[in-house]
Amino acid sequence: MKYQHWLILTCCLIKYTVAKYKQPNPEKYFMALHVAMLEQNLIEYQDENLTIIDDWYPKGSNHYIVISKRYIRGIRHVNRSHIPLLEQMEEKGLWVARSFRSRRSYLVGYHAEPFFDRLHLHIVSEDLRGRGLKNKEHYNSFTTPFFMPSKDVLHSLRVNGSLHFPSHEQCRLWLKRPLHCAQCNYQPKSIQDYKDKHVAYHNFDTWSPPANVSQVPTGFWIAKMWTFFEEWGNITATPE
DSSP, X not given: OHHHHHHHHHHHHHHHHHHHHTSOOHHHXXXXXXXXXXXXXXEEXXXXXXXXXXXXXXXXXXXXXXXXXXXXXXXXXXXGGGXXXXXXXXXXXXXXXXXXXXXXXXXXXXXXXXXXXXXXXXXXXXXXOOTTOOSHHHHHHHHSTTEEEHHHHHHHHHHHSSOOOOOXXXXXXXXHSOXXXXXXXXXXXXXXXXXXXXXXXXXXXXXXXXXXXXSOOTHHHHHHHHHHHHHHHTOOSOOO
């Protein structure tokens, strides 16, 4: 009997230790984009002004992050002089995204309270069913006013020369609100209910040929290979 007690105690100790070290490190994630810009396996495109990477925890079937090479702390630190850079970030980001799936619709914008240091733009497919979408905060960060569309940001800068941001308390309320499908009135019971069951009702897209561009990102050919196996083996999962 005493061995069982020791076994239970040991298991509890291991569980506590693992849970402790699995706790997220805000500082580690805050600086993550600085590291990602150097990871060649993540980079889809770069030039003298920006780097475009695959999000390593994608919230949609396709999720790209467009990062400014010129250091700007974040979207809260831009003004009218940054309009050309922001326009280029949107243009090049959509070029890369549409080279993968030209018929797919994308959410293009910035988080009101960015999670990462350095100015960056999110371009994520509107299905929001990526393997990195783990909780309602992830979903709500793209489906509430917490997500600031790029076109609205550019319009405000052109007209007012500055941006208006919600309070920290309002941002928390948006992230914590109950799940609500952005495409209809359905309220998923959980994020898995949305991803595993409900998202299929909207039939977001199918694999499509690249747009008419002179250069196609390397990841497109991975997508094409997946398309072959998807059709051949009747695979319904999305490649991550």
